[in-house]
Amino acid sequence: MMDSKTVSSRLRELVKFLGTVKGDLANVTGPPSLLAPSSVVEVGHCWAQRPAVFAAPAHEPLPEKRSLLVLKWFLVALKSQLYVAGSPGPQAVSIKKPLNAFLGELFLASWTDEENKASTELIAEQVSHHPPITAMHVVDRQNGVRADGYARVEMTFNGNVNIRQVGHAMVHIDRYDEDHLVPLPDVKIRGFLSGCMYPEITGTYTLHSSGGYVAEVKFSGEGMIRGKRNSFEAKVYKKDDAKQKAIYTLSGVWSDGWVVKDAQTGEVIEMFKHDAVENDPVPMDMVPVEEQDDWESRKAWGKVLNGMSMGNLEAVTREKTRIEKAQRQMRAFEEARGETWEPLLFKSIPADDFEVFHRLSEGTGHQLAGERTKGVWRVKDADVQNLQRPFRAGLTPLGY
Numbered sequence: 001m002m003d004s005k006t007v008s009s010r011l012r013e014l015v016k017f018l019g020t021v022k023g024d025l026a027n028v029t030g031p032p033s034l035l036a037p038s039s040v041v042e043v044g045h046c047w048a049q050r051p052a053v054f055a056a057p058a059h060e061p062l063p064e065k066r067s068l069l070v071l072k073w074f075l076v077a078l079k080s081q082l083y084v085a086g087s088p089g090p091q092a093v094s095i096k097k098p099l100n101a102f103l104g105e106l107f108l109a110s111w112t113d114e115e116n117k118a119s120t121e122l123i124a125e126q127v128s129h130h131p132p133i134t135a136m137h138v139v140d141r142q143n144g145v146r147a148d149g150y151a152r153v154e155m156t157f158n159g160n161v162n163i164r165q166v167g168h169a170m171v172h173i174d175r176y177d178e179d180h181l182v183p184l185p186d187v188k189i190r191g192f193l194s195g196c197m198y199p200e201i202t203g204t205y206t207l208h209s210s211g212g213y214v215a216e217v218k219f220s221g222e223g224m225i226r227g228k229r230n231s232f233e234a235k236v237y238k239k240d241d242a243k244q245k246a247i248y249t250l251s252g253v254w255s256d257g258w259v260v261k262d263a264q265t266g267e268v269i270e271m272f273k274h275d276a277v278e279n280d281p282v283p284m285d286m287v288p289v290e291e292q293d294d295w296e297s298r299k300a301w302g303k304v305l306n307g308m309s310m311g312n313l314e315a316v317t318r319e320k321t322r323i324e325k326a327q328r329q330m331r332a333f334e335e336a337r338g339e340t341w342e343p344l345l346f347k348s349i350p351a352d353d354f355e356v357f358h359r360l361s362e363g364t365g366h367q368l369a370g371e372r373t374k375g376v377w378r379v380k381d382a383d384v385q386n387l388q389r390p391f392r393a394g395l396t397p398l399g400y
Helices: 003-017 051-059 062-080 302-310 314-337 355-361 381-383
Strands: 036-037 097-099 106-113 118-128 133-140 145-159 161-173 178-183 187-188 199-200 203-209 213-221 231-238 246-253 255-263 268-273 346-349 376-379
Touching: 036 302, 051 062, 051 106, 051 118, 051 133, 051 145, 051 161, 062 161, 062 178, 062 203, 062 213, 062 231, 062 246, 062 255, 118 346, 133 376, 145 376, 161 355, 178 355, 203 355, 302 314
Parallel strands: 036 097
Antiparallel strands: 106 118, 118 133, 133 145, 145 161, 161 178, 161 187, 178 203, 187 199, 203 213, 213 231, 231 246, 246 255, 255 268, 346 376
């Protein structure tokens, strides 16, 4: 754990740095001491690291309970998604900024829960660098559940770091041919003055299912006078119920735990705690770094990550600069030749053609904003199935 002087020094360094940046921070490289030892393309692991939670809706015959289970998957993922390189706690700088992914960067991993007969695969790719857009695909082939999502991240600073995620995720359950539209919440990074940075979500978000149910989450969080950090309340109700009468209710802290109740009887259905052993993520499986392709994140950033682990900030800066410079040169060469970069495993489709989104979002206020995300990103299933290394023969992130 860092001592208080180190924490204060790094916070001063960060605030000074943020104060010099104008506009969108998403593609800005922060001070090396404040970077997480992972790239943006790894963030999707939060959706896949608990295969049993991901697969659970496939085994639930009641559509309202399936909506509840998809909501659980959404809530469970928030802690590891937002507390990057840290964990909730009052004494430490709890989060760091992931490395900015370079164009074409890939992250491939899997998780297997043998006890619950569930396994997930994650495919993530940086499909755009300006603006930064990451696309991801999670699938459990055995249980017939998949999630496809993408996000453009926009960041600004006004005393807090404000993170806006432009995009969404769509969960599909084969057994019931059912879709769930899942929002990507906006986040504020607070706590600069207190010496403990932490993420907070505020506002109301809704998850909509083609099964006819809505899950509504109201994030409140910690205020100046009252409220508890990372707190929320939620309910599941029937979409065509004008009174939005709750079938299930949830309340608690998304980074710690919550209680699920039957709204009619008050019976406690579940008490979820992140620190319970049975709720731990299962181990991640991936190809050893030395066998990975040059475009895979852990190998591409290997020297940077090694510098971080050794505390060698000079090496971190040198190796990051080497990759970033090579990427700028590649973009300049492409422009000179009139070429356009093509993502390897994802494709963009026009927003107007994404029928399932428009059907689920009708009357909800959800918007695609396709002009800001270069369309809607979906995985190329056949290309994933036939993927073989090397991915881009004769070309690496360094341009050779």
